[in-house]
Ligand SMILES: Nc1ncnc2c1ncn2[C@@H]1O[C@H](C[S@+](CC[C@H]([NH3+])C(=O)[O-])CC(=O)[O-])[C@@H](O)[C@H]1O
């Protein structure tokens with residue numbers, strides 16, 4: 723999907739006042755480039771979504787992609803599973819994201835039974851699902867709301883259902899700055915300037931508060947997941963699989 727993306731230059735000029743980050747038209751326009759250059763492991767995690775779906779889903783499965791953005795994880799499943807094998811609902815809070823995701827998926831997965839809906843994962847109706855993907859979305863909710871959302875996902879899953887949860891994480895005590903410094907180096911190596919890195923950090927400060935990986939696993943256990951493993955970590959970005 724990188725071919726449809728502008729280069730991200732949102733934070734490249736000095737801003738008098740850095741506003742809180744939001745998923746508006748400007749972000750949507752450069753989103754594939756922004757996420758590829760900002761999130762270590764993003765391509766590996768999204769491409770594994772299809773591989774994971776192929777392993778765990780049976781014919782007739784229903785999948786939810788929550789905080790779908792432009793539908794990269796959904797598209798990955800469409801590339802691995804036949805149209806008749808599953809149905810999927812992709813949900814995002816941002817109307818411009820939803821509109822572009824709809825257009826892209828209509829082009830790239832026209833045979834698959836996919837619905838793209840605008841909704842808030844804190845309170846939108848959730849159909850019963852055999853697989854739920856929440857890739858880099860929980861991190862944008864207020865930390866006090868995360869237990870309730872994970873509980874909703876647990877309740878929506880069928881017995882044996884699988885949750886694919888990917889998040890930016892805070893390092894364990896003593897390790898926080900190592901991971902943050904290396905992540906900034908990763909961004910620098912991908913062409914972001916010090917100004918872009920620092921202005922985006924300010925924009926995200928109030929709206930994206932990462933949990934520790936241990937906090938995620940404690941939450942998954944508390945909400946009832948019987949098995950939960952970290953299957954991927956690259957710097958301060960990790961992905962977990964949890965089974966009901
Ligand atoms: N309450 C909410 N309800 C629904 N969506 C929300 C909410 N809050 C934020 N979002 C949406 O969550 C998405 C987060 S991006 C996900 C990448 C995608 N999963 C991918 O695999 O490409 C990750 C990132 O940009 O770091 C945005 O599209 C928001 O509009």
Ligand SMILES: O=C(O)C(=O)Cc1ccccc1
Pocket residue numbers: 756757760761890922926
């Ligand atoms: O850019 C960052 O620092 C991030 O942590 C990830 C990110 C990627 C895309 C939108 C918002 C946050």
